[in-house]
Amino acid sequence: MTGVAVLGVGTSHFGRQPDRDLVALAWDAVREAFGDAGVEGVDAVWVGTVFAPAGVAQRVLRALGITGVPVVTVENACASGTTAFAEACEAVRTGRYRRVLALGLEQMSTAFAGAIVPEATDPEGRTGLALPALYAMSAARLLHEDAVTREQLAAVSVKNHAHAVHNPRAQYAGEYTVAQVLDSPMIADPLTRLQCCPTSDGAAAAVLGPAAGGADEVVVRSLALKSGAAWNHRSPHVWGHDIVRDTAAAAYAQAGLDTLDDIDVGEVHDAFTVGEVVTTEALGITAPGDGGTAAASGVTALGGKTPINPSGGLLSRGHPLGATGLAQIAEITWQLRGVAGARQVDGARLGLVETMGGGVSGLDGNACVVTLLERPR
Template sequence: MNQPMLWGVGTSAYGLFPERRVESLAWDAVSEAVRDAGISPAEIDAVIVGSVFGPPGVATRVQRGMGIPGVPMWTIENACASGTSAYHEAVEAVRTGRFGCVLVLGVDQMSTLFSGAIVPEATDPEGASSLPLPGLYALQAARYVDEFGVTPEQLAAVAVKNKRNGLDNPRAQLRNNAPTVEEVLASRMIAEPLTFLQCCPTSDGAGAAVVGPDRGNRDDLRIEASAMVSGALWDHRSDEVWGYASVARAAGKAFAQAGRTPGEIDVLEVHDAFTIGEVLTLEALGLAPRGEGAELAPSGHTARDGAQPVNPSGGLLSRGHPLGGTGTAQLAEIAWQLRGRAGARQVARHRVGLVETMGGGAAGMDGNACVVTILSTQ
């Protein structure tokens, strides 16, 4: 078995670009990742694309635009975890020796499809009852308010932290405001108790990564673990709120692979499509006991200068959430942090990093998929 390494990363800017083609967004990310890896396109053995709403043949369109013909390529759709699911497959392909150098791309262009929340699938009960994801996450938050006494101010503190971090990310979609807790709570109610400033924006963007075996390059990052799980059966009788168990199962596998504990992680990028999402994810990852994750942001533990910074990029709440392009953007941020090249948002401790992406949910399932990966410097 080979030791998989992260050779290079790159992203486009994140925002609303309805006038651009998907291939154009992809090119920004791929060209940077290839340069960062120090390779030529001819050295790429396979291309794996993660996309949810890309046009038919999106991988082929991107492959044509990149000028990498003839190599195996395919597309993975796993809701919000599409990009990191593609990355996970690349890691396993390198580990087993199936391919030597794999290019991963995550991309989506949401602005041409949706003006607000993603329309739920009509064949699911959620779609039939017009329950989009903001409503589903609001149900999580409402349960935590009732069961653990989580306050609106604690939820708002997550948005304050991440939006403040986003000010220092030149590629972030929302970087013109660092609201206070009071301003977050005063913004328009979307799905009680989640207000407008506690929800991620509709976004366009792409992220790319190059994965290969250990080549003795000290700039490469060691992929200590990559775990992916699919959602299990779930309904109102389950002990945990929707999505919690999927993250916990993926995290358990990743920590076991890496031989690490949650306390050893220096910096994290996690799926904060809504403020409650970060709270639940950090509990599922083991950074706090159940019911106590809401105190991590107000206490400063997850601040950029805290003990374990979370989402120094600004997270989905500031950078944006182009679904397929989200997980690869998280990978890029952790790579920049671990290499000490994150500029004004650089964290102090940066030897071990973690990425978590949890994808949406079909009815009756505990999410579509979740990927957790752990990387470290050499």
């Protein structure tokens, strides 16, 4: 146990919201988190964002009336929000601060017309290799190795869009068939549009403080953060597998986890359908080669053995980069409290959050954060 509790969480709605600026989005998230935690202020703030302008943290916080405290902005690709959460958690654990706000925000609709523009100073970026293509290459390799089928990849989208039907904050939801997913427009072969996360705007927040031992308290049982090791096409696993595996191993060891069967629910990084397949296998939630089968057979659906992404995930809830990790934290907190409504996982006591971001050539991902949250009693 870290001795740190999640006192309150909050999020905005997710979706294309070019008419709502970052202040408005952050207001929704912070106001809800403060109200949930029963606090009116904090001792320090960590803010995760990727593409927001310089000074955005202080500008947003000033508008919310949060001034005069230490403010730190972090960028760690798609793991920016959970990196902010990790640093806030450590600040409380070590006694540096007593009440800390972790805030994630992003307004993607005004930053890019479509997919994220590749970074020209990166070798892969100079070739125009955008993230949809990078994930598509992983999917193509798994298809070639008979480790997954196209239908199983599509089943991830079917599952997560169906979960999002029960999430009023989600950007997209719907009852789709595998055929409809496969027949949607091709983005990067073999990934179709319904297998790719949308462009999203949103904010999410969490207030952390010392655990007090309350019956309804959600505590941080363990947390690990790693950056990717050297990787190329000769590596035995597809891009993103090893960083998730290694970060999860560190989190499991810290938690003293006896068996992964103890994990009741998870929110994982499914920016593309293949991402969930690779991640559930790397986490050990499914056996190697069984990630697609688990989605298609209902093992990782609501009502299954280990529900994954009951919020709808990045595919359906949306993926405002800096906010994503903290939106995952909020969902698992709600699940452990038993207040997730129609998407509630019955009896959830131990939940997992995994966020992985990439985009640097030659590395197996920029960063990965794996967190285990628990409601002890």
